[in-house]
Amino acid sequence: DIQMTQSPSSLSASVGDRVTITCRASQSISSSLNWYQQKPGKAPKLLIYASSNLQSGVPSRFTGSGSGTDFSLTISSLQAEDFATYYCQQSYSTPRTFGQGTKLEIK
Amino acid sequence: QVQLQQWGAGLLKPSETLSLTCDVCGESSSDYYCNWIRQPPGKGLEWIGEINHESGSTNYNPSLKSRVTISVDRSNNQISLNLTSVTAADAAVYYCARAQALIAVAFYHYYAMDVWGQGTTVTVSS
Numbered sequence: 472d473i474q475m476t477q478s479p480s481s482l483s484a485s486v487g488d489r490v491t492i493t494c495r496a497s498q499s500i501s502s503s504l505n506w507y508q509q510k511p512g513k514a515p516k517l518l519i520y521a522s523s524n525l526q527s528g529v530p531s532r533f534t535g536s537g538s539g540t541d542f543s544l545t546i547s548s549l550q551a552e553d554f555a556t557y558y559c560q561q562s563y564s565t566p567r568t569f570g571q572g573t574k575l576e577i578k
Numbered sequence: 579q580v581q582l583q584q585w586g587a588g589l590l591k592p593s594e595t596l597s598l599t600c601d602v603c604g605e606s607s608s609d610y611y612c613n614w615i616r617q618p619p620g621k622g623l624e625w626i627g628e629i630n631h632e633s634g635s636t637n638y639n640p641s642l643k644s645r646v647t648i649s650v651d652r653s654n655n656q657i658s659l660n661l662t663s664v665t666a667a668d669a670a671v672y673y674c675a676r677a678q679a680l681i682a683v684a685f686y687h688y689y690a691m692d693v694w695g696q697g698t699t700v701t702v703s704s
Contacts, residue, residue, distance in 0.1 A: 505690040514673055514697055520680045520690035558623055562689045565637040567625040
């Protein structure tokens with residue numbers, strides 16, 4: 472199985488801040504990396520697919536990058552609605568695996 | 579936001595079988611996979627398995643493979659999840675999610691779960 476490791480596990484930031492979450496795969500997954508946002512009591516929402524492609528309707532302040540084993544999700548200017556938990560997920564092979572999540576909290 | 583509809587029993591006794599259904603997960607196309615994912619209370623996401631909507635081929639998480647069956651009913655455009663012999667460790671919110679190839683580069687298709695169900699809370703208690 473491919474292990475996905477996110478860092479940090481939690482992060483405190485303020486509205487307007489720029490934040491970056493990283494995700495590392497235990498082996499190369501090319502660009503088969505997706506990012507999801509989950510708010511309490513809700514299903515996850517796709518933000519970024521294939522490492523750097525913005526899902527339709529997602530604000531452009533979200534950007535993804537990386538290939539191989541190292542990936543990142545950057546939010547350029549945090550808005551109040553961005554405080555949530557973020558997960559990376561590899562679609563390179565089965566079993567599909569998720570990172571453990573990064574909880575983004577208001578400072 | 580488009581959402582899949584899912585339903586099934588939410589309260590089970592240990593050793594019973596969990597059965598959930600998800601409506602209109604995909605189309606008869608090889609580009610669609612219907613997934614089941616679960617999330618124990620306060621924890622992260624765990625992938626259970628997937629089924630190709632056209633071929634019916636399945637892939638399962640090895641940790642659950644001996645107890646899981648995912649099937650497709652093309653006449654009703656629904657997929658089902660069965661998980662046998664449940665224990666307290668199976669208590670979670672269960673989601674169905676459609677994965678489709680959102681981009682193709684040099685004949686390689688990149689899949690992502692772009693539409694999810696609302697989630698079903700499953701409790702296991704005697």
